[in-house]
Amino acid sequence: MKIIAIGRNYAAHAQELNNPIPGSPLIFLKPDTAALKDNRPFYLPEFSSEIHYELEVVLKICKEGKHLSEKFASNYYEEIGLGIDFTARDIQAAHKEKGWPWELAKAFDNSAAISHFVPKAQFEDVYNLQFELQINGETKQNGNTKMVLFSFEKIISFVSQYITLKKGDLIFTGTPEGVGQVFQGDKLEAWLEGQQFLNFDIK
Numbered sequence: 001m002k003i004i005a006i007g008r009n010y011a012a013h014a015q016e017l018n019n020p021i022p023g024s025p026l027i028f029l030k031p032d033t034a035a036l037k038d039n040r041p042f043y044l045p046e047f048s049s050e051i052h053y054e055l056e057v058v059l060k061i062c063k064e065g066k067h068l069s070e071k072f073a074s075n076y077y078e079e080i081g082l083g084i085d086f087t088a089r090d091i092q093a094a095h096k097e098k099g100w101p102w103e104l105a106k107a108f109d110n111s112a113a114i115s116h117f118v119p120k121a122q123f124e125d126v127y128n129l130q131f132e133l134q135i136n137g138e139t140k141q142n143g144n145t146k147m148v149l150f151s152f153e154k155i156i157s158f159v160s161q162y163i164t165l166k167k168g169d170l171i172f173t174g175t176p177e178g179v180g181q182v183f184q185g186d187k188l189e190a191w192l193e194g195q196q197f198l199n200f201d202i203k
């Protein structure tokens with residue numbers, strides 16, 4: 001299983017980090033060792049002093065595909081969940097400055113908190129999904145998939161031109177505005193269309 005993530009897929013988030021809006025999807029990967037499941041706690045790593053949360057809608061790939069057209073791309077995911085793309089923002093900033101890749105900032109152990117998944121068929125419109133992150137009961141991010149710059153079909157098609165998608169792969173589809181730092185003792189809770197999907201602690 002691999003985790004494919006999209007950067008800057010919500011304009012307001014790109015702007016809050018002073019990044020340009022990309023002309024094509026910006027992709028990075030996390031290995032399977034990044035997965036943090038079952039609401040297990042996230043332990044702040046020693047190597048960073050600025051870990052950020054990024055709440056994202058996550059698609060689960062349901063069959064192998066390569067060179068997919070946008071027209072058929074929606075057949076390649078059946079389930080949706082939520083995830084937190086934990087990011088070592090201090091390391092990312094230093095690496096951006098040097099033009100280095102982002103892996104140490106994005107792909108470290110447990111950097112992808114992942115919820116359970118539900119059938120996409122349970123939602124009327126995957127482009128009108130409201131998702132929200134609360135930390136210690138306070139709303140920090142409140143997004144809607146109608147604001148995406150690149151559709152799920154576009155992302156699946158685009159990635160599959162370069163990287164074969166396999167059953168069980170996960171796609172993190174980008175975060176809305178409101179990202180920020182997590183601290184020891186924080187409780188993170190996230191909802192998708194009013195259902196709770198994540199509820200775990202920062203240690």
Ligand code: ZN
Nearest residue numbers: 054085174175
């Ligand atoms: Zn992200």
